[in-house]
Amino acid sequence: ADPIHLTEVCANTTFNPNSIYQSNLNSLLSSLSSNATQNLEFYNTTSGQNTPNPVYGLFLCRGDVTPQLCQECVAAAVKEVTKKCSREKVAVIWYDECMLRYSNRSFFSTVDEKPRFALLNTQNITEQEKFNKLLAKSMNETAAQASNAPTGAKKYGTKEVNISAFQTLYNLVQCTADLSRNDCSTCLQAAIKLLPWCCSGKQGGRVIFPSCSVRYELYPFYRMEIATLPPTTIHPSSHTGKKKISTTTIIAIVVPIVALVLVFLSFCFLTMRARKKSNAIKGENFKKSDQILNYQAASELTTVDSCLQFDFGTIEAATNKFSEDNKIGEGGFGKVYKGTLPSGQVIAVKRLWKSSGQGVEQFKNEVELQAKLQHKNLAGVLGFCLKGEEKILIYEFVPNRSLDNFIYDSKNQGQLDWAARYKIIGGIARGIQYLHKDSQLRIIHRDLKASSILLDADMNPKISDFGIARILEVDQTQKNASRIVGTYGYMAPEYAMQGEFSEKSDVYSFGVLVLEIITGKKNSNFESEGAEDLLSYAWIHWRDGRPLELLDPTLGGFYLIDEAIKCIHVGLLCVQKDPADRPTMASIVLTLSSHSVSLPTPLQPAFFLRNTDQNLPQMYMESDQSTSMSMSWSINDESITEPHAR
Numbered sequence: 032a033d034p035i036h037l038t039e040v041c042a043n044t045t046f047n048p049n050s051i052y053q054s055n056l057n058s059l060l061s062s063l064s065s066n067a068t069q070n071l072e073f074y075n076t077t078s079g080q081n082t083p084n085p086v087y088g089l090f091l092c093r094g095d096v097t098p099q100l101c102q103e104c105v106a107a108a109v110k111e112v113t114k115k116c117s118r119e120k121v122a123v124i125w126y127d128e129c130m131l132r133y134s135n136r137s138f139f140s141t142v143d144e145k146p147r148f149a150l151l152n153t154q155n156i157t158e159q160e161k162f163n164k165l166l167a168k169s170m171n172e173t174a175a176q177a178s179n180a181p182t183g184a185k186k187y188g189t190k191e192v193n194i195s196a197f198q199t200l201y202n203l204v205q206c207t208a209d210l211s212r213n214d215c216s217t218c219l220q221a222a223i224k225l226l227p228w229c230c231s232g233k234q235g236g237r238v239i240f241p242s243c244s245v246r247y248e249l250y251p252f253y254r255m256e257i258a259t260l261p262p263t264t265i266h267p268s269s270h271t272g273k274k275k276i277s278t279t280t281i282i283a284i285v286v287p288i289v290a291l292v293l294v295f296l297s298f299c300f301l302t303m304r305a306r307k308k309s310n311a312i313k314g315e316n317f318k319k320s321d322q323i324l325n326y327q328a329a330s331e332l333t334t335v336d337s338c339l340q341f342d343f344g345t346i347e348a349a350t351n352k353f354s355e356d357n358k359i360g361e362g363g364f365g366k367v368y369k370g371t372l373p374s375g376q377v378i379a380v381k382r383l384w385k386s387s388g389q390g391v392e393q394f395k396n397e398v399e400l401q402a403k404l405q406h407k408n409l410a411g412v413l414g415f416c417l418k419g420e421e422k423i424l425i426y427e428f429v430p431n432r433s434l435d436n437f438i439y440d441s442k443n444q445g446q447l448d449w450a451a452r453y454k455i456i457g458g459i460a461r462g463i464q465y466l467h468k469d470s471q472l473r474i475i476h477r478d479l480k481a482s483s484i485l486l487d488a489d490m491n492p493k494i495s496d497f498g499i500a501r502i503l504e505v506d507q508t509q510k511n512a513s514r515i516v517g518t519y520g521y522m523a524p525e526y527a528m529q530g531e532f533s534e535k536s537d538v539y540s541f542g543v544l545v546l547e548i549i550t551g552k553k554n555s556n557f558e559s560e561g562a563e564d565l566l567s568y569a570w571i572h573w574r575d576g577r578p579l580e581l582l583d584p585t586l587g588g589f590y591l592i593d594e595a596i597k598c599i600h601v602g603l604l605c606v607q608k609d610p611a612d613r614p615t616m617a618s619i620v621l622t623l624s625s626h627s628v629s630l631p632t633p634l635q636p637a638f639f640l641r642n643t644d645q646n647l648p649q650m651y652m653e654s655d656q657s658t659s660m661s662m663s664w665s666i667n668d669e670s671i672t673e674p675h676a677r
């Protein structure tokens with residue numbers, strides 16, 4: 032079988048064609064290829080050591096692959112990396128069976144945990160708690176076994192553990208052979224720690240670093256006969272004992288396993304064929320392995336710092352030194368500038384206020400995770416930039432400004448006819464659904480509002496700031512856990528009062544947005560006869576059987592009645608006081624896209640945060656002016672623990 036390509040990362044420092052670096056790299060790659068034919072499974076070398084631009088490189092084959100497969104894998108890796116990273120000085124490419132990397136810096140005998148990525152098997156496990164314990168224990172034992180080999184020896188370990196009479200857990204760990212015992216152990220521990228993060232509750236998972244990797248499955252994915260041999264260079268006297276154990280175990284374990292594996296493989300093969308088309312996987316690089324292994328890319332962290340980290344000088348140049356002419360807005364988190372990269376790509380640059388004290392590593396990690404979230408209705412994160420205390424986020428530029436510029440502005444309202452508004456509502460719903468359920472990270476936006484919905488050239492909505500609460504909060508200590516990010520008029524009562532946020536608090540904000548989009552009225556600063564806020568106003572019209580009177584007069588009576596009623600109905604259901612009475616985003620998306628869906632009757636919504644309510648904590652009254660802010664409050668503040676919703 033052909034080697035299975037997983038992914039590669041090319042860093043953004045480049046070399047010139049026909050340079051010394053290029054010729055050193057060429058000889059490095061040919062030396063790696065030829066050493067793979069010498070039956071070596073690990074080889075590191077430096078090319079051009081006496082030139083100003085040496086290149087350091089290595090390959091590592093998985094501990095159980097045959098010399099021939101190792102050789103084929105390295106050859107494929109050389110070919111592919113030359114194509115994919117043709118000008119980059121630093122690259123790493125991973126296959127199922129091998130990895131190859133090179134750099135302009137010497138990385139031998141050092142632990143590198145980045146770039147890294149994870150893959151998970153989409154099947155769930157039962158009895159998660161018991162499984163997690165078993166996995167942690169067996170992984171640690173396998174890691175200890177592999178890292179025990181001395182520097183230069185093969186650092187590879189596998190372990191099979193019975194979960195039940197019918198199920199076995201298979202573990203595999205490996206380090207590059209140049210690592211010391213301690214370094215290998217450190218690297219494997221770091222990778223094992225990430226398993227719950229990527230693959231909790233799943234039947235298989237792997238975390239892959241340049242210096243080591245770990246993987247587990249409920250089926251044998253490595254060659255058992257080689258895998259059961261201990262590392263060749265250590266403890267030769269223990270070979271016989273181990274072999275005896277394996278011989279007796281083989282009879283008891285391997286026979287049923289082989290039968291199970293055959294059943295499993297036939298199942299996989301059939302499933303794979305059936306799903307081949309529908310099983311669309313995010314991330315081109317993972318398609319092949321996903322199809323073959325029924326795998327789904329998990330938060331595929333192709334995260335090399337240099338890929339996502341922009342140089343401060345580049346951003347300064349792109350924004351004309353953060354000039355006022357380039358400033359496009361200012362929000363609760365910082366000023367936003369339009370910028371143009373040397374490649375011509377237009378970007379939005381958010382220069383965060385300097386107040387936050389979060390750690391750089393966690394900031395980076397969070398941005399890296401979020402950069403992987405890709406959806407038509409999200410304003411994507413492209414990267415970040417750090418300098419001293421400066422923290423800057425870089426987004427794709429969305430040209431048509433934010434929704435608030437259209438829905439509340441009497442001059443622009445007319446530009447949004449009914450079809451445009453319905454498309455915007457549907458797009459926002461799909462974007463939130465993706466954040467809640469479909470992305471590998473479960474993200475609760477916490478600050479949905481008209482100004483966080485940007486519009487592209489075709490007036491498609493793109494949700495912005497979707498992970499900013501996480502980016503700014505990731506490293507906050509638990510004692511400060513009640514920090515609130517949110518905006519007056521859009522916050523669900525339980526979130527504003529008790530700091531409890533969930534998917535359902537986003538649903539509440541979505542409901543407010545829907546009502547604003549169709550009425551052209553703002554929930555905060557609401558001015559209208561007969562009601563004190565937009566939600567009461569909508570409810571009264573609904574209750575009195577006059578819902579269509581709610582619609583924005585600038586629509587001029589042109590709308591589809593069914594769609595308009597559906598939007599009002601959904602909007603009112605979303606702003607119910609009890610989160611359990613609010614629909615999920617998935618059911619909202621379904622409702623908006625179907626013709627006949629029966630919905631429950633809405634009750635009177637939660638009326639909350641009205642200017643006249645004297646019982647409200649003072650900070651909310653203040654927040655009316657600043658529209659959005661991060662607020663910390665004391666958990667013990669009595670005024671907050673009393674609910675005030677009517």
Ligand SMILES: Nc1ncnc2c1ncn2[C@@H]1O[C@H](COP(=O)(O)OP(=O)(O)OP(=O)(O)O)[C@@H](O)[C@H]1O
Pocket residue numbers: 359360361362363364365366367379381410426427428429430432433478482483485495496658659660
């Ligand atoms: N990716 C982007 N593309 C184009 N314009 C953007 C982008 N992100 C933000 N903007 C513009 O910058 C303005 C300020 O954005 P920002 O997200 O900082 O604040 P906000 O959403 O208005 O308020 P807050 O941050 O307080 O929630 C927005 O109104 C929008 O017009």
